[in-house]
Amino acid sequence: xxxxxxxxxxPPNTAVTAVTQSVSFSGPLPPPGxxxxxxxxxxxxxxxxxxxxxxxxxxxEALEAKVIAGNIDSQARGSHYxxxxxxxTIVGGFVLIGMGKxxxxxxxxxxxxxxxxxxxxxxxxxxxxxxxxxxxALEEHGRS
Amino acid sequence: MSKKVRTDFLxxxxxxxxxxxxxxxxxxxxxxxxxxxxPDEADAKAIASDWIVTGQDLxxxxxQNESDLQAA
Numbered sequence: 001x002x003x004x005x006x007x008x009x010x011p012p013n014t015a016v017t018a019v020t021q022s023v024s025f026s027g028p029l030p031p032p033g034x035x036x037x038x039x040x041x042x043x044x045x046x047x048x049x050x051x052x053x054x055x056x057x058x059x060x061e062a063l064e065a066k067v068i069a070g071n072i073d074s075q076a077r078g079s080h081y082x083x084x085x086x087x088x089t090i091v092g093g094f095v096l097i098g099m100g101k102x103x104x105x106x107x108x109x110x111x112x113x114x115x116x117x118x119x120x121x122x123x124x125x126x127x128x129x130x131x132x133x134x135x136x137a138l139e140e141h142g143r144s
Numbered sequence: 145m146s147k148k149v150r151t152d153f154l155x156x157x158x159x160x161x162x163x164x165x166x167x168x169x170x171x172x173x174x175x176x177x178x179x180x181x182x183p184d185e186a187d188a189k190a191i192a193s194d195w196i197v198t199g200q201d202l203x204x205x206x207x208q209n210e211s212d213l214q215a216a
Contacts, residue, residue: 027199028192028195028196028198028199029195029198029199029202030199030202030203030206034206035206038206038209041213042213045209048209049202049205049206049209050202050205052205052208052209053198053201053202053204053205056201056204056205057198057201060197060201064151064152067157068152068157068158071157071158071159072158074158074159074160074163075158075159075160075162075163075166076163077160077163078159078160078161078162078163078164078165078166079163079164079166079167080163081163081164082163082164082167083167086167113168116164116165116167116168117168119161119164119165120165120168120169120174122161123159123161123162123164123165123174124165124174124176126156126161127156127162127176128156128176130156130157131153131155131156131176131177131178134149134150134152134153134156134178135153135178137148137149137150137153138149138153138189138192138193138196141149141196142192
């Protein structure tokens with residue numbers, strides 16, 4: 001009986017040590033160890049991933065430059081078209097007033113100006129929303 | 145993961161609608177920017193966003209590599 005009870009117990013004068021290791025990494029880039037492990041799986045794994053990331057960065061920067069340039073062109077077109085349309089509408093409105101059709105003429109002038117004002121307000125709100133989203137994303141990333 | 149950080153966080157993207165709105169913007173009230181309290185804070189945010197986006201590119205490449213490995 002006494003022999004049986006000693007089977008699970010450690011031998012006398014033996015120390016049992018439990019070691020818990022916790023590793024954490026914080027920063028915008030992935031931990032270097034993550035990349036190093038890819039070298040164990042595939043030959044030149046880290047090098048290939050870095051090359052892929054460089055290509056991805058170059059592609060993203062080229063894309064951003066094209067999108068921003070395209071959006072600026074689009075914005076300029078919007079200004080020109082809106083100016084032409086408003087000019088035609090307002091001049092047309094005054095012509096109509098001159099022809100004695102003052103209700104339609106005034107409606108055309110007020111309508112075009114009101115449309116512009118509406119687009120101004122909506123567009124300003126959308127732009128503010130976009131800026132807040134971008135700023136929040138940066139702050140959230142900084143906290144995480 | 146949180147939303148993707150973009151390098152153009154200082155301003156909103158221009159668009160056709162913003163161009164139309166500019167027709168009425170005779171006093172320059174339309175443009176607004178994500179401002180910072182101090183120049184140092186602005187620099188810190190700009191540098192942080194650049195490195196975060198670089199990290200995102202690297203993580204994207206790692207994820208792409210993992211899916212390539214699984215497919216192979």
